[in-house]
Amino acid sequence: MNKKSSDPSSLVNQAEYWVVRLASGAITPNEMATFEAWLSTSPDHRAAFDRERSLWQSLEDQEAAFASAPPPQHLRSPRRSAGRSWVRRHPVRTALGTIAASLALLLAAPDATIHLRADAIADVGKTRTLALPDGSTAMLDSGAAVAVNFDKGERRIELLRGGAWFDVKHGDARPFRVAALGGVTEDIGTAFEVSRRDDMVHVGVTAGVVRVSSPGGGSEKIVRQLGRVRYARGGPVEGMEPGTTTEIAAWRRGLIIIQNQPLGDAIAEVARYRPGMTINVADMSGTAPVSGVFRTDAPDEALQTLASMAGLRVATLPAGIAVLRR
Secondary structure, three states, X not given: OOHHHHOHHHHHHHHHHHHHHHHHOOOOHHHHHHHHHHHHHOHHHHHHHHHHHHHHHOOOOOOOEOOOOOOXXXXXXXXXXXXXXXXXXXXXXXXXHHHHOEEOHHHHOOOHHHHHHOOEEOOOOOOEEEEOOOOOEEEEXXXXXXXXXXXXXXXXXXXXXXXXXXXXXXXXXXXXXEEEOOEEEEEOOOEEEXXXXXXXXXXXXXXXXXXXXXXXXXXXXXXXOOOEEEEEOOOOOEEOOOOOOOOOOHHXXXXXXXXXXXXXXXXXXXXXXXXXXXXXXXXXXXXXXXXXXXXXXXXXHHHHHHHHHOOOXXXXXXXXXXXXXO
């Protein structure tokens, strides 16, 4: 470890810098890789980051504006574009004021806090497999994010965004629970998927049994193999038609399965696997439901196929933006 990183005050500066960059919502893939490498360098780095992240989260309900802080000296790139330089207006340790004064950016970037709360995030268009502390496995769908909170009383996963499939290891007396939008899915002996889309959560069981409860709706259901349920925030748990082993968490096998869905919903499902923005400006009133099986690693082909089925055109713009229109 270098001298600077062993300095406690310097470590705090570094942790605060990464908190600000993650919360800005503008962190680049290269920066994210640098952050993950920094985080894994030492347990002290993780502890410092967790402390500063908790402090930032305690300020979330203050109304203020978010301004990115300049990076610590040791993280500045030696190569700069002409005419650009970092301006350090105040020590990063006094960045509490900067952090507290910077939260309004969240209005423009509603997913920014996910980067602070999450312990793992899957890249768009890819899946990610996590080995959990108890030996269980979590597999994250494209763009999914989870926070892992295991303690003496329970094994708890908070699904912050997207979908995840869990293969739970048994022999641990602590209950295994997945929380999403106020509801909880508790393992009774199973492997299962929980997916969060807008204000609705879907649960599907690939093996065994789960208990799904929605405190706001005051309801609870036992769901067995191939069973599926859903609930909205504050709403009751509703039963759905049973699924199949192919349909539930099909993304684990690289598939997007569309079954008699409204065209807009089908387009939104495919768009989750595209790294670029998908904009639909077409009038889809009167369009028939669509069905199809597509590949998660070829979302542009799937988008073109769906567009063709409805007589739409897809215009591709820079930065991977796709616009659907008549």
